[in-house]
Structure formats: C-alpha cells, structure tokens
Amino acid sequence: MKEVVAAIDLGGTNTVFGLVEKTGKIIAEDRLRTTDYPEINNFVSALVAAINRLSKSKAGIKLVGIGIGAPNANYHRGTIELAPNLAWKGIVPIVEYFRKKIDVPVAITNDAKAAAIGEMIFGGAKKMKNFIVLTLGTGLGSGIVVNGEVLYGHTGFAGELGHTIIVSGGRDCGCGRQGCFETYGSASGLVRTVLNLLSEMKEESTLRDIPPSQLTAKKIADEAAKNDPIALEALDYTAEMIAFGIANAVGFSSPEAIFLFGGLAKAGEMLFAPIREYVNQSVMPIFKGTVKILPSGIPENNAAVLGAAALAWNELK
Amino acid sequence: MKEVVAAIDLGGTNTVFGLVEKTGKIIAEDRLRTTDYPEINNFVSALVAAINRLSKSKAGIKLVGIGIGAPNANYHRGTIELAPNLAWKGIVPIVEYFRKKIDVPVAITNDAKAAAIGEMIFGGAKKMKNFIVLTLGTGLGSGIVVNGEVLYGHTGFAGELGHTIIVSGGRDCGCGRQGCFETYGSASGLVRTVLNLLSEMKEESTLRDIPPSQLTAKKIADEAAKNDPIALEALDYTAEMIAFGIANAVGFSSPEAIFLFGGLAKAGEMLFAPIREYVNQSVMPIFKGTVKILPSGIPENNAAVLGAAALAWNELK
Numbered sequence: 311m312k313e314v315v316a317a318i319d320l321g322g323t324n325t326v327f328g329l330v331e332k333t334g335k336i337i338a339e340d341r342l343r344t345t346d347y348p349e350i351n352n353f354v355s356a357l358v359a360a361i362n363r364l365s366k367s368k369a370g371i372k373l374v375g376i377g378i379g380a381p382n383a384n385y386h387r388g389t390i391e392l393a394p395n396l397a398w399k400g401i402v403p404i405v406e407y408f409r410k411k412i413d414v415p416v417a418i419t420n421d422a423k424a425a426a427i428g429e430m431i432f433g434g435a436k437k438m439k440n441f442i443v444l445t446l447g448t449g450l451g452s453g454i455v456v457n458g459e460v461l462y463g464h465t466g467f468a469g470e471l472g473h474t475i476i477v478s479g480g481r482d483c484g485c486g487r488q489g490c491f492e493t494y495g496s497a498s499g500l501v502r503t504v505l506n507l508l509s510e511m512k513e514e515s516t517l518r519d520i521p522p523s524q525l526t527a528k529k530i531a532d533e534a535a536k537n538d539p540i541a542l543e544a545l546d547y548t549a550e551m552i553a554f555g556i557a558n559a560v561g562f563s564s565p566e567a568i569f570l571f572g573g574l575a576k577a578g579e580m581l582f583a584p585i586r587e588y589v590n591q592s593v594m595p596i597f598k599g600t601v602k603i604l605p606s607g608i609p610e611n612n613a614a615v616l617g618a619a620a621l622a623w624n625e626l627k
Numbered sequence: 628m629k630e631v632v633a634a635i636d637l638g639g640t641n642t643v644f645g646l647v648e649k650t651g652k653i654i655a656e657d658r659l660r661t662t663d664y665p666e667i668n669n670f671v672s673a674l675v676a677a678i679n680r681l682s683k684s685k686a687g688i689k690l691v692g693i694g695i696g697a698p699n700a701n702y703h704r705g706t707i708e709l710a711p712n713l714a715w716k717g718i719v720p721i722v723e724y725f726r727k728k729i730d731v732p733v734a735i736t737n738d739a740k741a742a743a744i745g746e747m748i749f750g751g752a753k754k755m756k757n758f759i760v761l762t763l764g765t766g767l768g769s770g771i772v773v774n775g776e777v778l779y780g781h782t783g784f785a786g787e788l789g790h791t792i793i794v795s796g797g798r799d800c801g802c803g804r805q806g807c808f809e810t811y812g813s814a815s816g817l818v819r820t821v822l823n824l825l826s827e828m829k830e831e832s833t834l835r836d837i838p839p840s841q842l843t844a845k846k847i848a849d850e851a852a853k854n855d856p857i858a859l860e861a862l863d864y865t866a867e868m869i870a871f872g873i874a875n876a877v878g879f880s881s882p883e884a885i886f887l888f889g890g891l892a893k894a895g896e897m898l899f900a901p902i903r904e905y906v907n908q909s910v911m912p913i914f915k916g917t918v919k920i921l922p923s924g925i926p927e928n929n930a931a932v933l934g935a936a937a938l939a940w941n942e943l944k
Contacts, residue, residue, distance in 0.1 A: 392913075440781040454879070456773055456780070463773070463881025464757040465917050470878040473911045475871070478794050485911050554795070561787040562771070562879050564780025594790045594802050596709075600782050 317619035377622030379424035424617030426453025434607025553588030634936035694939030696741035741934030743770025751924025870905030
C-alpha cells in the first residue's frame with residue numbers, strides 16, 4: 311500500500327483537493343464549489359465523501375492524513391476565523407468537523423504558511439532552517455520559518471508581514487491602518503503606484519489609455535518590458551518598497567533566503583534584480599550579502615495543493 | 628556538591644562574573660577590568676584563573692558550565708564580532724579560547740538575548756514560549772523568543788529590532804541608515820525628541836536650562852513627573868513610537884508579552900500606560916488585546932549576570 315495524504319486548497323469559490331505522495335507527486339485531483347455549501351457541516355461531509363471516492367478510485371493507496379490551506383486559518387486552534395470571503399461566519403472549528411467524519415490526523419494553516427511549508431518540503435528551501443515566503447498577489451501574505459518551524463506565535467497569527475507598516479501615515483490599507491507593506495509591495499500596490507506616477511510624471515505612456523479599474527500587474531509588467539517609462543518607474547519603486555519591507559524582516563529573523571511567489575513575482579528579473587540591489591542597500595551592514603532573494607521552487611499551478619500536502623506530511627513526521 | 632555555572636557580563640570597561648545556582652541564586656561575585664587586557668588570550672587566562680579562584684573560595688560546589696553575555700556576540704560561532712567598544716578587533720573566537728583553558732561547556736550570546744533567556748529562566752517569562760525583551764538604554768536591543776527558543780536566524784544576528792526602520796527617511800542612526808526604531812525608542816531617542824520639541828513648542832520648560840549634552844532620560848522623566856509640558860509631550864511621543872515599533876514586531880512573531888527593560892523603562896507607568904494604549908491602537912485588529920506590555924521580572928542590578936547564568940543553564944538542559 312502506498313501512503314498518500316489528502317491536500318485541500320480551500321478557496322472562496324472553489325475547493326481543490328488532491329491525493330499526494332510523500333515525494334510531492336499528485337496522483338489524483340478533484341474539486342467542488344465552496345459556495346455550494348453555506349453550512350460548514352455539509353461542506354465537510356461532501357468533502358470527506360469526495361476524498362473517500364477519490365481514494366477508492368486508485369488501487370493500492372492508503373490515506374494517512376489531511377492537510378488544509380485556507381484563508382484566515384489558525385493552526386493552533388484548527389479553525390477558520392472571520393474569513394471575509396467565506397460563507398461560514400465567526401470562528402469555525404473546521405478540524406473538529408473533519409475529525410468527526412474521518413479517522414486520520416487533520417491539520418490546517420493559512421495559504422501563505424502552507425506555501426512556506428511547501429517550499430521547505432518540496433521546493434527551494436529543502437535544506438534551509440530560516441527563510442521567508444512572500445506571496446505577492448492581490449494582498450501580501452507571508453510564511454516565516456525559523457529554526458525549521460513555521461512561526462505561529464502566541465495567537466497562531468504570527469507572520470503578518472503584509473501588515474507591518476513601512477510608511478508611517480502612508481497608503482490606506484484594508485486592515486484599517488495606513489502604510490502597510492501590502493499597500494506597496496503587492497500586485498494591487500503596483501497598480502496604486504502606477505496611478506500615483508500617472509499624476510506625478512508627465513511622460514507619455516500607454517498606461518494612460520487603460521481605465522484604472524482594469525489596470526493589472528501583468529499589464530504593467532508587459533508595458534515595462536516594452537520600456538514604458540511609467541511602468542518601469544513603477545516597477546523600480548515597487549522593488550524598492552519590497553526591499554524596504556524585506557530589510558525590516560531581515561533585521562527581525564535574519565533568514566537565509568526570501569522566496570517571492572504569486573502574481574507580481576511573475577515579473578521575473580525585471581523585479582528580482584532591483585529588489586536584490588535595494589535589499590543590499592537597505593539592510594543593516596551586518597546583514598549585507600547574507601540573504602538570497604529567490605523565486606519559488608514550486609510550480610505555481612500546483613502550489614496551493616502542494617503546500618497543503620506538505621503541511622500534512624510535516625505533521626506526520 | 629552543589630552545581631553552579633560561571634556567569635560573565637563582559638562589558639567595555641568592566642567584566643563582572645558570578646557563580647550562580649540553578650535557582651538563580653548568586654553565591655559569589657567578582658570583577659576585573661576589561662581594559663587591562665588588550666590581548667584576548669591574556670583576558671581569558673585571567674578570567675579563567677579568577678573564576679577558579681572564586682570557585683575554590685566556596686566549599687562544596689562544582690562548576691558545570693560558563694555563560695557569557697557580551698556586545699556583538701555571535702552564539703552560533705562563539706565569537707565577538709567587530710565590537711566597537713572592545714580592544715579586540717575583528718572576529719574574536721572567544722569560546723575557543725575558553726575551551727583551551729577550562730573543561731566545561733561554554734556559550735556566549737549578546738546582552739539583549741541574554742536578557743531574554745534570563746527572563747525565560749528566572750524572570751517574568753517562565754511559562755511563555757513567545758515573547759520579546761526590549762532593552763531601552765542608550766541603544767535599543769532586543770531578544771526574541773519563539774517556540775521557546777531565542778531567535779538567532781541564519782547569521783546568528785537575528786533580533787535587531789532597534790534597527791528596523793519605523794520612519795522612512797527619519798532620524799540619522801549610528802548604523803548608517805535613517806529612521807531606525809532605536810533613534811526614537813531608546814533613552815537617547817527620548818533626548819532627541821525633547822530637543823526637537825524645544826524647537827517646535829513654545830511652552831516654558833526647565834529643560835530649556837539644561838545643556839543638550841547633559842540631558843538624560845532620567846532628567847526628562849523627573850521633569851515629566853513634575854508636569855513639565857515638554858517632558859510630558861516627549862514621553863507621550865516616545866511611547867507612541869515604541870508602540871509603533873512593537874506593533875510591527877507583533878505582526879511578525881505575535882508574542883504573548885513584550886518586556887521593557889533598561890534606563891528608559893525606569894520611567895515606569897508614565898511610559899507603560901501610554902505604550903499599552905498606543906499598542907492597542909497600532910496593531911492589526913486580530914492582535915488587539917493579545918500582547919501584554921510588562922516590566923522585566925529580573926532585578927536590574929543583577930540582570931546581566933543572571934542573563935549569562937540563564938544562558939549557561941539553558942545550554943545544560
């Protein structure tokens with residue numbers, strides 16, 4: 311019998327789940343619509359049934375654990391708490407629901423922390439004990455590993471680098487405060503930077519022809535690749551701000567590497583090269599040259615499921 | 628035979644050392660002048676001889692380990708590195724020197740990390756797994772404990788909260804950058820704040836009669852206690868800035884408590900009360916009410932030796 315874990319990427323719209331071997335090989339995958347289940351109990355019943363179905367469709371395997379990556383998940387408590395994009399309100403003890411329906415170990419963590427565990431077990435951080443994964447999407451998530459363990463802190467919510475404040479009195483943030491790293495260093499932060507530069511700079515730019523509501527990080531990166539001056543300036547400023555946020559994180563936990571992941575990271579060397587330069591300018595002298603800035607070692611389309619699988623395998627160690 | 632460790636507080640001028648039981652009881656103490664030994668080898672020889680002398684002066688004890696708290700110490704490497712206030716230049720492998728002369732385990736760490744271990748073993752953090760000690764002296768040092776272990780990171784230099792930047796483009800810092808937490812949240816930061824307020828405010832103040840070079844945190848706190856408007860405003864601003872630095876640290880490691888220690892912390896509730904208020908205003912909503920702001924649980928005059936003793940006992944566990 312080959313051992314597998316069920317790895318669940320629980321999202322606001324869809325929940326993708328797979329059976330994953332210890333090597334990271336995904337041997338089967340399926341999905342269901344999260345929004346079809348306004349009651350958490352029904353959702354977990356349907357998901358467990360679907361996992362059992364998927365397991366039975368494969369000969370010679372044995373399910374040994376379940377890992378879940380979900381927004382606003384609390385690893386310590388096995389809960390999803392106050393998730394704005396899910397129908398289940400309040401504090402949802404989702405792990406407890408699973409345990410009533412299936413007799414294998416179940417663990418949950420949030421998306422960015424799952425990405426960090428994925429990087430450690432299957433990706434570019436296999437030999438590292440201290441590193442940070444930044445997910446540069448619409449928001450800016452982070453998973454911090456110290457001494458070989460994900461940092462959860464007293465509350466289970468440690469690792470909110472996206473909401474460390476890097477500009478006092480800066481841009482309004484969705485968290486209700488100002489100047490959070492996320493408002494500058496994410497894909498949406500890049501869009502905000504372009505809007506600001508369109509007001510400040512006089513250079514011509516095709517970005518002036520796109521309605522602000524339709525501006526995306528991808529369009530900006532595409533224009534930068536064609537030498538659009540505003541797109542180039544916006545990427546440079548974004549790199550500087552990401553480096554600034556990284557510099558503070560380096561002063562805190564002195565990681566061996568920072569992995570950049572998610573939509574904005576797809577800009578590639580156009581973003582990575584200036585980030586590396588600005589990081590070395592921004593860190594304290596004793597940290598110069600001590601931290602690598604790397605792309606994720608995990609294929610992006612499988613990242614969420616592999617992160618959840620890594621969580622499950624890591625728990626079974 | 629009662630087991631003791633030798634606990635060494637290595638300072639630029641004096642080196643204080645004591646024999647300390649597992650309970651934290653200091654049974655003997657002595658000192659020598661650090662500046663008398665421009666050669667590290669002679670310094671370690673003299674110190675080992677003095678420790679052996681002190682041990683022999685007490686009947687029925689057995690030396691089982693040595694702990695050293697020192698500026699710019701690197702725990703991983705057992706070194707003191709580029710310490711500006713010590714005669715020994717470059718990277719000094721001090722633990723290796725000890726091992727050649729005495730056959731017990733020897734460990735070294737920097738002052739603020741020793742303070743954190745002291746808090747964990749002998750002080751107010753005995754039952755805590757996640758907390759931070761901030762030493763608010765001339766500089767701002769920090770010792771961060773996560774999952775019950777001091778955070779050293781990849782380089783051994785993690786935990787430089789005093790040099791996380793809290794005001795972009797802010798005050799010049801001794802580290803060569805601008806806006807570091809230390810330039811606002813330390814005793815010297817409070818003095819700088821008073822100087823700035825003397826320029827901005829028009830209120831009368833006895834602080835206008837003291838030459839800036841003679842202004843101290845203690846004098847400012849004394850004047851605040853007498854309702855001096857500039858001293859009060861300076862303390863309030865300092866509390867706000869300390870809370871701001873703390874809020875970012877909370878987003879990073881979500882500690883159960885922050886212990887404040889050192890000269891500035893002596894201002895007591897005048898400083899602690901507004902810090903508590905500002906911290907709850909400054910943290911992300913999910914962290915509100917999750918972090919205690921506490922005075923150190925270790926008597927200040929023994930803190931450095933007890934920190935070094937705690938390091939040694941912790942290593943022997």
